Amino acid sequence: MVTDWLIHAGLVALYLFLAMVIGLLFMGIARKITARIQNRVGPPIYQNFLDLGKLLAKKTNIKHNWIFDFAPLFGLGGVLLILAYLPMGGYIMLSGQGDLILLLYILAIPALGFALGSGASGNPNAGVGVMRALTLMLSYEMPFLIVILSLMIFYNTASLSVLLQKQMNYLWGIAALPISALAADIALQGMMAEKPFDIPIAPHEIASGPLVEFGGKYLGLLMLYSAGSIVVETSLFVDLFLGGGIVLNPTVYGTLAYFVNYLVWLALIFVVWMIAIFVNAVFPRFRIEQAFKFYWKWPTVIAIAGLVQAYVMSVFLGVVP
C-alpha cells in the first residue's frame, strides 16, 4: 500500500522533472534553429540550462510586495498542476470525470498568477503586457473551445483518458477531424505566444511586457514556468489529436509500452513545437486588434466547419469510435 503510493509519487516527480528538462531543451533547440534560419551560428542547445543556472545564482534584491514575490511560484505551481493532468506518453497521474472541461479552467491558472504578479509591480509596461495577454487569451480561446466541443461530440466523452483510449482503438483525431486539427494548431500558436502572436511579450515595444520587473531568481522561476508551458501546450495538442503518442497498448505490453509511448510522445511534441518555431522564425508581429480580428475570423470559421463535420459524422452517418 505505502510502497505503491511511494512508487506513484516517485514516478510523478520523475515525469514532472523530465517535462521541465524537455522544455528547457526545446527552448535551446528553438534558439538554434531560429539562428540557422537567419543564417547565424546560434547558441549551443544547452544554452538555456546555463541561463537558468545563472539566473538562479544571481543575487536578487527587488522589493515590491508579497504578491510580486508569490507570483512566480504561483505560475510554476499552476504549470505543474496542468502537467499532472495531461497524460504524457499515456501515463495518467491525475484524472477524473470530465477532466477535459477541468483542463480548460486550470489552463488559465498560471497565466492569471503571472498577471497578478506583474500587475503588482506597478510598472506601466507590465500593465500593458497583461492587458494584451488577456485579450489574446480571449481571442484564441474562441476557436479552441469550438474544437474541444467537436472532439467531445465526435468521441462522445469529456474525459481525457477515455479520449486517449478511443483514439488508440479507433483513429487518431487528426485523421478523423483534420479541419478541427488545423484550427487547433492555429490557436496553439497564440497560446504559445510565438510570432505572429508574441504581442504580450514584445521586447521592442513594451520592454518584454509582464516580465519587465522580474530579474534574477524570479526570472529563473519564470523561465522554468515557460519551459513547462511549452510541454503543456504541445502535449495538449498531441493528446487531443495525435492520440497522446500511444502506439502500444499498456494493458498488453506493460512497462515496455510506457517506454515506447513516451518516446513516441516526445517525437510528436517535438514535431508540433517545430511547426510553431518555423512559423515563429519567419513572421513579423501582429498588433493586438489584428490578432483579435484574425482569431475570431479565420480559425473560428475553420473550427465551425470542423464542428459541422464532427456533428454530421457522428449523428447522421453514425460513425461511432
Add this chain to the structure above:
Amino acid sequence: MNENPLPSIIPDKEWKKIQRMLSKRSLWMIHFCTGCGAMEMPPVMTSRYDMERFGIIPMATPRQADLLLVTGYVATKTLKRIVRVYEQMQDPKYVIAFGSCPINGGIYWDSYNIIKRLDKYIPVDMYIAGCMPRPEAIMDAFLKLMKDIDEGKANGWMRYRKYYDQYRRNQMRIFKRWDE
C-alpha cells in the same frame, strides 16, 4: 553573488568558480545608446557577427540584464539615467564603456555638459577605444570580458559596493539634485 546553497557539499571556492562560469556563458546585455553605437550594434547582434553564439543576447530591461553597454558620450542629464539603470541591475553586473567619449571625453573634451570619465561615476570593467569602434572591436571586448570574468578580474560591482560613498559623492557633484 549569491550565497552557497550547499556549503557542506560544494566548497566555497568551487561555488564561486561555478558562478563565474555560468555568468560568463550567459551575459544578457542592455545597451544604452547615447551617441554612437546604434550603427555598430546591429551587425554584432545579427548574422554578420552573431553574438548569440556566446550566449550574449540583448535584453529589454535593466532588471534582467547583466551587462551594461554605455555607447558614446555621456551628457550630464544622461548620466543620471545611466546610474539609475546601473543600480537597477542585479549583482553580478558588468559595464563596458564604448567609444573614446566615456574614456576621456573624446571630441567633447571641453564641452560644458558632457562628463569626461565615466569611471568616476560607475565602475567600468572594459573599455573599447575608438571613435567609433568597429563591430570586430565589440566582439573582441566581449571575449576579453568573458575571460576577465572567468579569472575573477571583472569585479566592478564589488568596487561599487565597497566605495559606494565615493561614487555617490562624485555623482552628486554633477547632479546637485537627485529627483529632477
